[in-house]
Amino acid sequence: MTTQSQALAPTQNTLMAAISNPGALGTIEAYIAAVNRLPVLTQAQETELGKRLRDHEDLDAARQLILSHLRLVVSISRQYLGYGLAHADLIQEGNIGLMKAVKRFDPERGVRLVSFAVHWIKAEIHEYIVRNWRMVKVATTKAQRKLFFNLRRMRPDGQTLDPSQVADIAQELNVRPEDVSEMEVRLSGREMALEAPADDEDAYAPVSYLSDEGRQEPSQVLERRAHDTLQGPALAEALEGLDARSRHIVESRWLRDEGGATLHELADEYGISAERVRQIEAAAFKKLKVALAH
Template sequence: MYQTVSQPLPSVGSGLTHYLAQIRKFPILTHEEETNFARRWRQHGDRDAAYRLVTSHLRLVAKIAMRYRGYGLPIADIVSEGNIGLMHAVRRFDPERGIRLSTYAMWWIKATIQEYVLRSWSLVKISANSAQKKLFFKLRRTKSAISALDDGDLRPDQVKTISERLKVSEHEVVNMDRRLRGDVSLNSRTNGAQDAGDALERLVDPSPRHDIAFAEDEELSKRRAALKAAIQTLNPREKHIFTERYLNEDPPKLETLAMEYGISRERIRQIELRAFQKVKSAMQQGEPAKRSAQPNGPAHSISSPSLKRGC
């Protein structure tokens, strides 16, 4: 993580419950305090001011990060990626534009986390067979349909129902469910007594924010447009294979596409991978132009790793 702040941030590596307790100690800034610290950082490179901006929004990162726990990735890594996005946002934030840092930072936080998820699961998407992909993308929806929403292991009857609906083995259902559930739920007991079930909901103000809702809608529209434009960079064969394998809810097997094109299964896999990299690259290349319209941080800010968006 590049240096924007002058003091170390709490580490999620010591455990999620401890981390949540630590970040809740940092006060949430008023609009006036936020503007003052942002100006001090932007105009004078005051790293203590940057530290206050970052720490006051760590709970926002945690709340956003928890939405991605369903992918079975380490929650510590997801939160860390989100914190990098937050630091990007603080480095570029301009308080004179009339929006709160939480609204501006949300895009950066999501972008870094989504890139991490994309990076982590791309090999799974490329190498897994059709049944595994179907199980990965449909398991959570199927669990919801049969009200299997507890954090523990599925009951035998639930496993049987899901395996029949998705046409996979019961063993595969159990393995994928455990993988996707990843870390233990926040809704657990702490020290055997204190109820931490609502810890996440207490992290940030739960009242609706119209500016955040608008920003989320705008972000989704931009991502869809970016993906559509990126797909247009593919040749017809790449476009068809990419669309079938990545955007089809029930993607065909490599063998099916190989027979359709009269080439080998391995050749289809290579084309799929090449198309994936092209789309990813095209979406990355669209970022600098958009960022150039945003005011940069102070000239003495230490440059950060490039941020890539997930599709």
């Protein structure tokens, strides 16, 4: 190892450990400063390392290719700071794209790794932004993604687009005008909590006005339907399967409109103990449960 390589080794080892978490060096500024101190490979060095990785799966060659292009990820990630996401997170996702590019790099195609890696780095950052910019995903189709990353730049002063501007943008990006209008609405909207904060009792949240009092929720409809079924023919048929004493005890205890009979009242009626009445009732409930389940 040369003297220069020996001097850089601690920095390189630290950076390799920090690739998945750029903030691990203390601050993002410290990471960027360390990245910018790394030497840039010549084309001949890059070709040699690429062949070693391709032909021999040389991980040290892959490490050197990755480290020499970390500054590229930092540069590209700066273009996406306007989306309100942490710079360290953008760099982290870009580093993943860089590693994918290094893995697929063919040194004999005559293309420098820097040109090949730009696509992979941007693709990973784009995916991360679309996935995390809002709680609700705003772009899923190819046309929506294209609009998401271009519409803010193309809107004059962020103002609402008129029909002619919508048509111009749609033509330039080769998408439908209705796609432009839909994405404009999505970008202009903002997220809102469904419920008010727990410490603000006076807040008026969407949960207060989104429910339709004229309609029951599906769970309430199913509950009412089940209740009606149990109160109707199904229950009458299940009761018919009980012996006369068990049916009388259940009806007296639970199916009267007025107050039901007590265990002791039924015990006196049948000349048995209250505990025996409870046992008969429990056995009757088991039979009713089986009958009503069919």
